[in-house]
Amino acid sequence: MSETIDPAAPSTPAENHRPQLVFGERWVYDPAPQSSDHVQLAERYGLFIDGEFVAPRSRRYFATSNPANEQHLAEVGQAGPADVDAAVSAARAAQQDVWGPMSPRDRSRYLFRLARLIQERSRELACVESLDGGKPIRESRDVDLPLAAAHVFYHAGWADKLQLAFPGSKTSPKGVVGQVIPWNFPLLMATWKLAPALACGNTVVLKPAETTPLTALLLGQIIEQAELPPGVVNILTGDGRTGAALVSHPGLDKVAFTGSTGVGKQIQRTLAGSGVDLTLELGGKAAHLVFEDAALDQAVEGVVKGIFFNQGHVCCAGSRLLVQESIHDVFVDKLLRRMERIRVGDPMDKNTDMGAINSGAQLARIQELVQCGVDEGAVMHQSSCTLPEKGFWFRPTVFTGVAMSHRIARDEVFGPVLSVLTFRTPEEAVEKANNTAYGLSAGIWTDKGARILWLAERMRAGVVWNNTFNRFDPASPFGGFKESGFGREGGRQGLEAYLRFHDDPFTQG
């Protein structure tokens, strides 16, 4: 194995004389590009404050580009402290005068309208999501958009039934919420944050990620189209400084953040003692536990989806594979063979399975950690796929011979990199799975129902998937243990973060 990583040189398969499959000579697919002719991007986007798009008071703009080819897409405003002030004031006024006093049934109707408009414009939104973020159109079309609409529909249903969600409790909205979301599922995370907040009667100032602001801005247009009262949702684009200005703004009642653990800790320090409520959804280093009695081909499929879905830019990605020692070789064989079949390339091609890395900065982070894996002595296996010349790309990568002490088994890579470790007994599997700073998700692969239940009880993780992975539903709460954060999103539990409970002396206020 080479000592440095040359992205152009795939690792050579191990010498062996066993029968080999042959792929890709007899029948090669032609490009099947998704047309984006119907997508009309503006040259420049302002900030969405108090129901209209306005030029940033900072007068500064920054460019957003397509990570798959580094082409310029549009300029967006860099919101400064004065913009944050304006947005928070607009949200406060809207909460006090319109959205808060509004009948729950009317709030519900607005949300249903929003959900329907997201569905109507889903083709356009999916294209922009792939152009701005680098994810394959197949995923934005089949995963991001349907889930985003489903999340708004689900919470539209709760908006006039909150008393049923918490029987016997008297609740009221928190007030004005500042929400900061990541770049991996830009529109989906926007709806995860907005829908429960709005359903509970709050108003919002939302800050999308620096590298993926476009779908949030389109969502601003859709909010205009849905005629939501001005100020109910305000959208501020910008970099980390905008996020910092927003979360430390004294006019907020609650902050919700999804992103890296490092930034999450910083926000928690900023808000300590301020009386502002906080929920955090942070990083992960999820484990797949694959037992020898599992349905192996389907487990391989799940492990592949678990780590290579969305280029591995998934906080709950299954980045550690703990496989029972007795099937390690068989399983890794199947896994590497399957990895080789992942179609990496143009995100706008309908047959692409894995797209571009979201940014140059993220690519550098992945490269650094992968280099670290090589340096620490793990064995690197990479797909031999051809990568485009322009843009940010990284091969699907699997490390074998990894120890729990290696950095690639401990740090979140947030890229298409899987570390393989082994276990001998269920107890050892539990110990290794929980031996991490994180606790967002886990995947259990076994045909034994009793073992699933035994393991699920012992996993220190917010979500435990059994014989499946990365499955989301708006009705199912999602969130973390330990450094993966606190608070839940989705389900009845997800509403709690956006409500005050007046009958509980500890949360009264």
Added chain:
Amino acid sequence: MVSPAQPRVAAPVDAVALETRAAELATRSIKKEAKRCGLLLALTMTDLTTLEGRDSPGKVAALCRKAAHPAPGLPSVAAVCVYPDLVPTAVQALAGSSIAVASVATGFPSGRTSRALKLDEVRRCVDDGASEIDMVIDRGAFLAGYHEAVADEIAAVKQACGPAHLKVILETGELATYDNVRLASLIAIEAGADFIKTSTGKVKPAATMPVVLLMLEVVRDHYLATGKLVGVKAAGGISSAKLALRYLAMVNETVGDLWLTPERFRFGASSLLNDLAMQLARLDAGTYQRPDDFGKD
């Protein structure tokens, strides 16, 4: 009968994940030259089939002529598949062509007759000139756990086939679970099947994408372990070119080039052929022609 001494158990299959993967492969977008290549491949993989009580020598002879010349400019199909009594007709009609004559046998479609009659039927078909035998397994014995009996019977039929190729029909619609499909596939392969085939076409569901995906995984693993290549035949319910291309994409990405040939992958179908011809004509002409522009034999 006493209970079976040792029913076999195969490694489990997860239904949800298998179906998810098959559905995902069904979304491949096949355009331009890849589409032409796929349609031609599907055409050459077709076992043009007629299995009806009203089949007659005239009908079979016409079908054989269509098998050789599906439409102007198109290659011939892989085989013509008929009932045993029509084997001589098909052999005569296809004399001098490269098209194989396949016959269903062993008490098709139910298989509910004696071992002796089944073997006799197979020998007669081969003597009459059939070069491919599509047998049915004893699903009753399989579901009752008499897996050794099922294996014995397949091995005996294989022996009776002599030089003819043996396709073993699992009738997956009656086996009901994916675990059963995997076990039946393994039994058939071990007993000497040259092909494993999904269905008779007389039971619903017939071929489905998840079932064929599973069978492809079994033949792939068998090849990787032993170096022996076993074919897969998807039969029943595949009547559109679009669906055939979805199956081919699944073959392409699961087992690859070794199976992208009529030697290792077949479609058992009747109306599929005309849709393939129509889609190929559309690629040339740019517009669809009328269904009546293609001969219905």
